[in-house]
Amino acid sequence: MRDLPPRVPRPAPPLTLPTPAHDASLSPRVTSLDDGLSAVTFSWRGQAEEVRVLANKLTHDTDAAVMERTGDLWHRTYVVRDGWRASYRLSVDGTAIADPLNPRVWQGFSIAETTPPSPWLAARAEPLHELSRQTIGWRYDPVRPPRGTLVVLDGEHWVDDLPVMLDNLIEAGELPPVTAWLVESGPDRVGRLTCNPEFVDALPYEGATVIAGQSFGGLTAVYAAHRRPDRFVAAVSQSGSFWWPNGPEPEWLTGELSPSAPPVVHLQVGTDEWALHGPTARIGERLQGTYREYEGGHDRYCWRNELATGLITAYAS
Structure with missing residues (x-):
């Protein structure tokens, strides 16, 4: 913009990490990392062929939205910058649902954030x-x-x-x-x-x-x-x-x-x-x-x- 320095794109954080072992009774779980980053772990438990995280533009790669499976536990961990927030749903075999392990729901969407609300x-x-x-x-x-x-x-x-x-x-x-x-x-x-x-x-x-x-x-x-x-x-x-x-x-x-x-x-x-x-x-x-x-x-x-x-x-x- 006029009289302002040009926008300098910041390097993107690593997209995903292996999901750490955790009690999947609450989703998502936020873990602070170094350099102003946080790991956000989404979880879902049940029988399904595919479960995805539907958070707008969280990932460029559609395959990276697919949760990994360990038994009947589905999980995916993303690395985001501190201050990140999103409304999201889970797609279970093509059906979008609010995250049943997340008590925070807003207008039918579940809420994930690494910073307090306004x-x-x-x-x-x-x-x-x-x-x-x-x-x-x-x-x-x-x-x-x-x-x-x-x-x-x-x-x-x-x-x-x-x-x-x-x-x-x-x-x-x-x-x-x-x-x-x-x-x-x-x-x-x-x-x-x-x-x-x-x-x-x-x-x-x-x-x-x-x-x-x-x-x-x-x-x-x-x-x-x-x-x-x-x-x-x-x-x-x-x-x-x-x-x-x-x-x-x-x-x-x-x-x-x-x-x-x-x-x-x-x-x-x-x-x-x-x-x-x-x-x-x-x-x-x-x-x-x-x-x-x-x-x-x-x-x-x-x-x-x-x-x-x-x-x-x-x-x-």
Whole structure:
């Protein structure tokens, strides 16, 4: 990104290790290693022909997702960098299930992480907001007079987490009181979130507004800041789909950005999202703002833990 050093890819850690002997009553088990690495061991017990670990982009090699078998115990150990987290399932003979040995379940997925969850997601005893259903999604109103506006795309996925996060950030003074619009994507998500000018022009705003999104929503957040700089002063883009569209002319938005008036964007992408690193680096060269890599993949659980960092940066700039 402008005025920032270029991204220097870090060498990947070793992919897998032999699974150490352990009591497979709890999965996964995390063991600290040297040099900022951890070993994460997944286990499953039962009769099956094949068991796989389904964690987004944990491995490039599909065969490395297959768990090893010792009797009726299936196991696989991966080496990850400290700070890594993921939502995952197990595939048992082709059927995806939550990990029965893992008590941590979120939205039907099991959770593995080598770092504590974001403190901004801790529920408060009493909410500090009102949340109302609107035609376009939901509206968050803080109890204090608002001094800013936030638009979050794919709002149906944020109804539980975003109000808690904003309550905590505002109460701690990390964000000004904001009115937030959780804009629902609906069944035509791809049509709405692929640089659709009609959709962007219809988004709510009031005063200086920040917009945030993930995947196609991350693409559209940057597009909105580019198309309507009179409305959106900054964007937070998590794992943006900047490769779009498929075909002979990919990365359309990168070519559309004006070098003379680059939008302010705070980019986030997972270290495991190898397919996104090139497009993200290329669009980053045409933007103002910041760049952050988190340890993980294309994973909504990662996004919920990282969004607060992007919002704090956006409102501080």
